Amino acid sequence: xxxxxxxxxxxxxxxxxxxxxxxxxxxxxxxxxxxxxxxxxxxxxxxxxxxxxxxxxxxxxxxxxxxxxxxxxxxxxxxxxxxxxxxxxxxxxxxxxxxxxxxxxxxxxxxxxxxxxxxxxxxxxxxxxxxxxxxxxxxxxxxxxxxxxxxxxxxxxxxxxxxxxxxxxxxxxxxxxxxxxxxxxxxxxxxxxxxxxxxxxxxxxxxxxxxxxxxxxxxxxxxxxxxxxxxxxxxxxxxxxxxxxxxxxxxxxxxxxxxxxxxxxxxxxxx
Amino acid sequence: xxxxxxxxxxxxxxxxxxxxxxxxxxxxxxxxxxxxxxxxxxxxxxxxxxxxxxxxxxxxxxxxxxxxxxxxxxxxxxxxxxxxxxxxxxxxxxxxxxxxxxxxxxxxxxxxxxxxxxxxxxxxxxxxxxxxxxxxxxxxxxxxxxxxxxxxxxxxxxxxxxxxxxxxxxxxxxxxxxxxxxxxxxxxxxxxxxxxxxxxxxxxxxxxxxxxxxxxxxxxxxxxxxxxxxxxxxxxxxxxxxxxxxxxxxxxxxxxxxxxxxxxxxxxxxxxxxxxxxxxxxxxxxxxxxxxxxxxxxxxxxxxxxxxxxxxxxxxxxxxxxxxxxxxxxxxxxxxxxxxxxxxxxxxxxxxxxxxxxxxxxxxxxxxxxxxxxxxxxxxxxxxxxxxxxxxxxxxxxxxxxxxxxxxxxxxxxxxxxxxxxxxxxxxxxxxxxxxxxxxxxxxxxxxxxxxxxxxxxxxxxxxxxxxxxxxxxxxxxxxxxxxxxxxxxxxxxxxxxxxxxxxxxxxxxxxxxxxxxxxxxxxxxxxxxxxxxxxxxxxxxxxxxxxxxxxxxxxxxxxxxxxxxxxxxxxxxxxxxxxxxxxxxxxxxxxxxxxxxxxxxxxxxxxxxxxxxxxxxxxxxxxxxxxxxxxxxxxxxxxxxxxxxxxxxxxxxxxxxxxxxxxxxxxxxxxxxxxxxxxxxxxxxxxxxxxxxxxxxxxxxxxxxxxxxxxx
Numbered sequence: 001x002x003x004x005x006x007x008x009x010x011x012x013x014x015x016x017x018x019x020x021x022x023x024x025x026x027x028x029x030x031x032x033x034x035x036x037x038x039x040x041x042x043x044x045x046x047x048x049x050x051x052x053x054x055x056x057x058x059x060x061x062x063x064x065x066x067x068x069x070x071x072x073x074x075x076x077x078x079x080x081x082x083x084x085x086x087x088x089x090x091x092x093x094x095x096x097x098x099x100x101x102x103x104x105x106x107x108x109x110x111x112x113x114x115x116x117x118x119x120x121x122x123x124x125x126x127x128x129x130x131x132x133x134x135x136x137x138x139x140x141x142x143x144x145x146x147x148x149x150x151x152x153x154x155x156x157x158x159x160x161x162x163x164x165x166x167x168x169x170x171x172x173x174x175x176x177x178x179x180x181x182x183x184x185x186x187x188x189x190x191x192x193x194x195x196x197x198x199x200x201x202x203x204x205x206x207x208x209x210x211x212x213x214x215x216x217x218x219x220x221x222x223x224x225x226x227x228x229x230x231x232x233x234x235x236x237x238x239x240x241x242x243x244x245x246x247x248x249x250x251x252x253x254x255x256x257x258x259x260x261x262x263x264x265x266x267x268x269x270x271x
Numbered sequence: 272x273x274x275x276x277x278x279x280x281x282x283x284x285x286x287x288x289x290x291x292x293x294x295x296x297x298x299x300x301x302x303x304x305x306x307x308x309x310x311x312x313x314x315x316x317x318x319x320x321x322x323x324x325x326x327x328x329x330x331x332x333x334x335x336x337x338x339x340x341x342x343x344x345x346x347x348x349x350x351x352x353x354x355x356x357x358x359x360x361x362x363x364x365x366x367x368x369x370x371x372x373x374x375x376x377x378x379x380x381x382x383x384x385x386x387x388x389x390x391x392x393x394x395x396x397x398x399x400x401x402x403x404x405x406x407x408x409x410x411x412x413x414x415x416x417x418x419x420x421x422x423x424x425x426x427x428x429x430x431x432x433x434x435x436x437x438x439x440x441x442x443x444x445x446x447x448x449x450x451x452x453x454x455x456x457x458x459x460x461x462x463x464x465x466x467x468x469x470x471x472x473x474x475x476x477x478x479x480x481x482x483x484x485x486x487x488x489x490x491x492x493x494x495x496x497x498x499x500x501x502x503x504x505x506x507x508x509x510x511x512x513x514x515x516x517x518x519x520x521x522x523x524x525x526x527x528x529x530x531x532x533x534x535x536x537x538x539x540x541x542x543x544x545x546x547x548x549x550x551x552x553x554x555x556x557x558x559x560x561x562x563x564x565x566x567x568x569x570x571x572x573x574x575x576x577x578x579x580x581x582x583x584x585x586x587x588x589x590x591x592x593x594x595x596x597x598x599x600x601x602x603x604x605x606x607x608x609x610x611x612x613x614x615x616x617x618x619x620x621x622x623x624x625x626x627x628x629x630x631x632x633x634x635x636x637x638x639x640x641x642x643x644x645x646x647x648x649x650x651x652x653x654x655x656x657x658x659x660x661x662x663x664x665x666x667x668x669x670x671x672x673x674x675x676x677x678x679x680x681x682x683x684x685x686x687x688x689x690x691x692x693x694x695x696x697x698x699x700x701x702x703x704x705x706x707x708x709x710x711x712x713x714x715x716x717x718x719x720x721x722x723x724x725x726x727x728x729x730x731x732x733x734x735x736x737x738x739x740x741x742x743x744x745x746x747x748x749x750x751x752x753x754x755x756x757x758x759x760x761x762x763x764x765x766x767x768x769x770x771x772x773x774x775x776x777x778x779x780x781x782x783x784x785x786x787x788x789x790x791x792x793x794x795x796x797x798x799x800x801x802x803x804x805x806x807x808x809x810x811x812x813x814x815x816x817x818x819x820x821x822x823x824x825x826x827x828x829x830x831x832x833x834x835x836x837x838x839x840x841x842x843x844x845x846x847x848x849x850x851x852x853x854x855x856x857x858x859x860x861x862x863x864x865x866x867x868x869x870x871x872x873x874x875x876x877x878x879x880x881x882x883x884x885x886x887x888x889x890x891x892x893x894x895x896x897x898x899x900x901x902x903x904x905x906x907x908x909x910x911x912x913x914x915x916x917x918x919x920x921x922x923x924x925x926x927x928x929x930x931x932x933x934x935x936x937x938x939x940x941x942x943x944x945x946x947x948x949x950x951x952x953x954x955x956x957x958x959x960x961x962x963x964x965x966x967x968x969x970x971x972x973x974x975x976x977x978x979x980x981x982x983x984x
Contacts, residue, residue, distance in 0.1 A: 077765050085767070085789065206503075210411040215645075217416070218407045262407030265452065269412070269507035 009103050012064035020049070020056035021189050023181045030057050033174045034149050039127040041170060042153040044178030047224020050153045053178070054108050063147060066100040067108045070115035076122050079109075080135055092138060097122065101133050104147030112152040113165055120169055126150055127172035183209070186225055194232020200241075203270045204228050207245060210266045211253065218259050223249045241271040282312040286319065290341070293326055300338035310345035318348050325360055328706045331916075332367055339379040350386045359385050361709060368711055368848075395439025396447035405455055412456075412504075414463045415653040419455070425565035427458040428575040429467050429657075440562060446514070453511045454563040456504075460496040467572050468659045469580070471542035476569055478546060487552050489567045491545035494529050498536035515561045524558035531555065576657055583654050590647045591617060591667065598636050617667040621655065700884045702848065705924035715884040717851040722842065724866070725873025733822045744830045744976045764790025800836040801859065801898035802979075803889050807907040808842035808854060809880040816908045816945060817876055819971040823906070824856075824871050828863045830976045837896060840867075843885035844877035847914050851884045852877070859896050882911035883925035886940070890933035901938045902982060906975070909946045927956045943978060945971065 033040050034057075042050045051067075058065035068079065081095035100107035109115070109123075125132050127150060133142040152173065154165055181189060183205055191201035205228065212222025231248035235241055245267035250260050287308050290298040298304055311319055322344045330337035340360065347356045359382070367375035378385065398421050406419050409432065422433035432455050438447045461467055479485055501508035516522040532548045534540055595617070621632040632651060633640050643651070654662050699713035734741060758764075760771045768791040775785040804827075806820055824840060831838050842854035856874065857867045886903070893901055911922035930940045942953060942962040953962045965974045 075765050082765075083767055085772070090767070210413065213413045214407055214411045217410050258403035259407050261404035262411060265404070265408045266411045267506075268510070269456075269504040271506045 009064050009105065012066060012105065013062070014055055014059040014065060017059055018052060018055045019192060020052055021181065021185055021192075023049075023178075023185060026053065026176050026178075027057070027060065029174070029176060031061065034061055037131065037146055037149075038174045039150040039152070039172060041165075041173035041175040042151065042178060043156055043175055044153075045180070045221055045224060046155055047226030048178045048180050049225060050178050051108075051110065054106070054151055054153075058106050061106070061149075063149070064100075064103065064105040065108060066096050066105050067110060068096050069110045070112055070119075072114055072116065074115040074119065076116075076118045079119060080122055080133070081137075083137065097126075098133060098135065098142065101126075101142050101144050101148050104145040106149045106151060109150070109152040111154060112169075113154050120166070123150070123152075123169065124172065127169075180208075180212070180222075180225055186228070189225060190228050190232050193229040195236040196232045200235060201232060203241075204232055204235075204245075207249070207267050207270045210270070211249065211263060214259070214262075218256070218262070219253055221253070223253060227252055242267055245271075279312070283309060286312040289319070289323060290326075293323065293330065293337075297326055297330055297334055297337045297341055300334060301341045302338075303342065307342055307345060314345060314348055318353070321353060321356070325357075329360070329364065331706060332364065333372060333375075336363070336367060336372060336375050336379070339376045343379050343382045347382055350382075351389070355389060358389075361707065364707065365711065368714060391439045392437065394441075394443055394447065395437045396444055396451060397437050398434055398451075401448050401451045405452060408452070409455055409459055412459055412463070413652075414459070415656050416649065417459065417462065425454045425458065425563075426568050426571070427461055427467075427565075428568065428571040429462055430575045430579065432458045441514075449510060450514055450562055453507075453514055454565055456500065456507055456511065457493065457496060457563050458565055460500055461492070461567075462656060464496055464499045465542050465656075465659065466492050466496065467576070467657075468542065469576065469657055469661060470659065471546070472569060472572060472576070474543070475546055476573070479549065483553070484549055485567060485569070486557055487549050488545060489564070490528065490557055491532055491535060491548050491552070492542065492567075493561065493564060494532060495535040495540050495542070495545055498538075498540070502538060511563065514563065517559065517562060521559045521561075525561070528555075528558045580654075580657055583650060583657075587647075587650055587654065590644075590650060594641070594643075594647070595636070598641065619651070619662065619667060698888060700851075700887045702883055703925045703928035705921065705928075715848045715851045715881070717845075717853065717884050717888050720852055720854050722854045722856055722870045723873045724869040725871070725875075727865075727869055727872065729821065729872040730825055730868045733825050737822065737826055740973060741826055741829060744826060745833060747830075747976075747980060749833060758793070759791050760786070760788040761790045761792045762788050764792030766791045799899040800834075800902065801893060801896040801900070802831070802836060802838045802902040802904060803893040804838065804840045805885060805889050805903060805905045806840065806842045806856070806874070807880060807905070807909075808844040808874060808877050809908070809912075810844075810876050810878055811880070812908050813876040817874065819945075820906055821871050821874055823971045823975040825868065827976050827979060828857075828867070828871075831979065832863045837898060839892070840871070841885075841889055841892075842874055842877075843882070843889075844879065845881045845884075845913065846878040848881070848884075848917075851881050853885055853888055859892075879913040879917075880907070880909065880911050880922075881913040881917055882907075882922070883929040886926065886929040886933060890929070890936065890938055893938055894933075894936045903933060903938050903940045904979070904982075905940070905942045905944075907942060907944045907946070909944070910952055923952050923956060930956060939982075941978075941982060943971075943975060 030040060030053075042053070044050055054067075055065065068074070077095070079095045079097040081093050081098050083090040084093055085091075094102065097107055099105075112119075112123075122133065125134060126144060131144040133144060134140075135142060180186060183202075186205045186208070187198065187201045190196065190204050191198050194201065194204075196204070208223040208225075208228045211219065215222045227249045230252075231244045234244035234248055239247075242264070246260075246264055250263040250267070253263065254260060290308060290311070298308075301307055311322060314322075322341070326337050326341050326344075329340050340363070344356070347359060351359065359378070362385070363375045363378040366378055398419075402419050409417055409419070415429070417427070417429075418431040420431045420433050421436045423435060425432075425434050427433065434451060434454060438450050438454075441447050441450060465471055475488060479488055497508065497511065500511065516525065529536070531552060532545075534544055535548070616637065618635045618638070619632055620635060632655065634643050634647075634651065635641065651662075658666070696718060698717045700715045700717055701710035701712050702714040703709075704711050759768050761768070768789055771786065771789045775789060778785050804824070806824070808817075812820065828838075828840075837859050838857070839859045840856040842856060843852065844854075845851035854874070854877075856870045857863065861867060882905075886905075890903060893903055911926045912918045913922065917925070933940060940957060940961060942949075942957050943965060944953065944962060945965050945967075947964065947966060949962065949964045953964075963974070963978055965971050
């Protein structure tokens with residue numbers, strides 16, 4: 001391991017405890033899966049705390065965290081690594097996944113369904129009992145250390161055939177389902193994270209619930225906890241509730257003027 | 272004779288002559304023609320021309336109607352500006368289109384009423400203006416999905432919230448829109464906070480014996496519901512308070528009334544408490560109704576509920592049976608009758624909110640919380656609103672025990688009600704009337720139909736006859752596919768291109784400039800094309816044309832399937848605006864199966880070619896498909912034409928307008944036609960480059976696949 005990597009690994013260790021309110025048994029399950037070297041799949045709508053959870057677990061297990069935000073151009077080579085030409089010579093550069101395997105980190109592939117299909121070639125052997133990472137171009141077979149853990153997330157709410165996880169992939173994971181927290185817990189989270197009083201947080205959560213009623217009839221998703229926290233932060237900085245809900249929630253959810261109007265009115269009704 | 276009267280006389284004669292020139296002898300039919308001519312002569316020249324123009328346009332539809340317009344037109348200009356007069360005309364024309372001559376004449380004759388309504392309308396708010404966002408708002412508040420509909424008075428039957436067509440009691444538009452919202456909110460609250468829960472409703476019907484009791488009960492419930500709203504939705508409650516009372520006396524009367532029933536504003540109050548207060552308040556004068564109070568029709572509520580509850584409990588039985596099967600992993604629920612086993616039972620725990628509304632609930636199975644699907648959650652929420660605590664564990668147990676759910680009524684919903692949410696099978700589309708330069712709203716009624724299966728032999732014969740052609744088409748299309756291969760010598764890419772690297776290295780050794788194109792890359796995502804084939808099934812295609820169309824489709828489908836493009840095939844025809852029809856031959860989600868082939872074979876000539884509405888409908892289907900490139904390809908044999916006025920320029924202009932509409936939504940329209948005169952009208956409709964004329968019918972199968980290839984590569 002070069003000095004350079006060691007530095008970045010140190011940077012990737014999370015030393016300050018992230019704020020996270022467990023909604024159930026997820027911390028214990030994750031820890032157990034980690035001990036048993038099982039890969040983990042996080043399911044849930046956007047903004048419900050998946051990424052925060054993984055940060056928390058990284059801190060909890062004291063392992064560095066390598067996060068890859070997947071996109072539709074992400075190939076297996078982007079994960080594993082590639083040769084670059086430097087000064088007439090070719091030089092190998094590890095990709096984030098290889099890097100995580102070598103250093104025994106937690107590798108978090110966010111929104112795995114967005115990545116190209118060929119990524120499954122490297123993910124599959126990592127996720128079953130073989131626990132190996134084949135690097136074809138180097139002709140190497142990396143044995144995966146026990147500290148390494150692969151975590152992927154995906155949002156089942158897209159309802160698109162293109163954005164579905166194949167059975168052969170999903171059946172390799174221990175799945176943890178995340179939803180929006182219950183009203184009481186969510187109120188606590190919004191109050192703590194957003195820096196507002198309990199009553200304001202309660203109203204914001206109520207408003208969030210109203211927008212979630214619109215899921216499937218006008219909205220693809222209701223307001224996530226993250227959006228409610230953003231609105232709370234704006235309000236804590238002196239923005240009026242109506243404006244905060246409109247900018248942090250309404251416009252984040254939709255562009256349709258009728259829906260925006262309805263969301264605005266919903267906010268007006270609770271404040 | 273002095274100048275001014277002479278001028279007047281000239282004017283009069285000129286107007287008289289102008290009017291006589293109008294088609295259909297409108298002037299001759301006009302009552303008090305001389306007075307009308309004199310009145311028109313006094314108008315500005317622009318107004319006169321306006322009247323001439325519209326008289327001509329209306330006469331195209333009906334001479335009699337034009338005469339009635341002419342008689343009132345000069346008066347109209349006294350009260351209204353030009354835009355308003357035009358509105359008035361359009362309103363009458365729409366009445367003529369949709370309801371007949373009598374109604375249209377009535378609108379022209381009753382100009383005064385139109386003028387009064389218009390003044391009212393300028394400050395008033397219309398249902399259509401608020402329904403869009405109000406629907407979402409009500410949905411967002413939660414509870415059963417309530418539809419919004421127009422009725423003369425505001426009330427709810429627990430399936431829908433009915434609101435008047437306009438609200439104009441307040442001075443400005445925004446305030447009236449708020450009043451709409453508050454009216455809907457109170458009716459929503461009746462549903463939400465238990466006014467119409469089964470037990471409360473039955474008790475109310477039993478114990479409120481005189482007609483005079485219901486208004487008292489309604490006022491009491493209004494007090495209770497407003498208190499519920501104030502607790503849950505304080506912002507809304509403030510808004511309602513600001514709008515509630517017509518005057519100060521009203522406010523005072525309500526304050527007095529509320530003081531007599533303090534129990535109702537407590538959070539534990541229920542409809543039962545309102546009922547208990549009725550007797551004591553029989554002798555007391557009621558406060559004037561709030562602006563948003565609406566009406567109560569218990570009989571309608573009961574009717575809706577008695578239809579809904581059996582339907583929903585049957586759906587619940589099915590859902591629970593399915594869920595139990597899933598949870599116990601028992602594929603055969605009848606075998607061991609696990610439901611009668613007390614260990615396998617469902618229970619429901621609810622958190623009570625204000626007014627006994629079930630705020631949230633949790634379905635449990637053997638004391639373990641289980642996740643419910645959205646449908647089941649909606650169903651339970653709706654049933655909780657009807658049944659309240661009647662929906663207890665015993666009810667669930669009984670529901671989940673029934674192995675064969677009781678047969679439910681097959682009629683879904685109430686199809687004859689004017690619904691705004693439900694997707695009715697008849698779709699209404701506007702049509703562009705170039706003479707009026709306006710849409711005729713909701714003018715065309717379009718329905719989708721299945722095509723009966725045809726003879727499989729046709730498919731076999733076609734494939735045999737065009738065997739050679741099919742092969743060459745296949746080769747061409749496969750070549751298109753192989754274009755989407757690894758691209759070499761790219762500046763950026765996934766892999767090094769070794770050949771390029773070696774060349775570059777050699778270049779470097781020879782002291783030449785190296786290329787920086789050293790990578791290979793897969794062409795991104797390949798094709799992303801969705802295409803809708805819209806096939807003319809009008810009567811004129813009978814014979815050769817229809818055969819050629821069907822043959823082309825079979826060859827084309829084979830080819831397009833090779834490419835992996837998404838495609839759908841619909842036929843269109845119809846007779847008049849009331850019966851526009853499209854025929855489903857292949858939808859986007861369907862593979863090119865034997866069924867599709869037999870449907871193609873079963874395509875038969877029908878009636879006329881009303882193209883605009885078909886383009887609007889199929890364009891809508893196409894825009895819902897996710898694809899980067901979208902094509903709407905029409906196979907046709909001639910101009911748009913339909914029974915009635917849809918011929919000549921009218922049909923062409925409507926079609927052109929419909930095509931412009933779909934273009935705006937990112938669809939490329941293209942037309943393949945066999946009409947040799949197409950040059951005279953197709954460039955106007957599709958644009959000069961967007962159509963092809965195939966001059967011989969028999970060549971159609973040879974050409975279509977080729978045209979498709981050119982279009983999409």
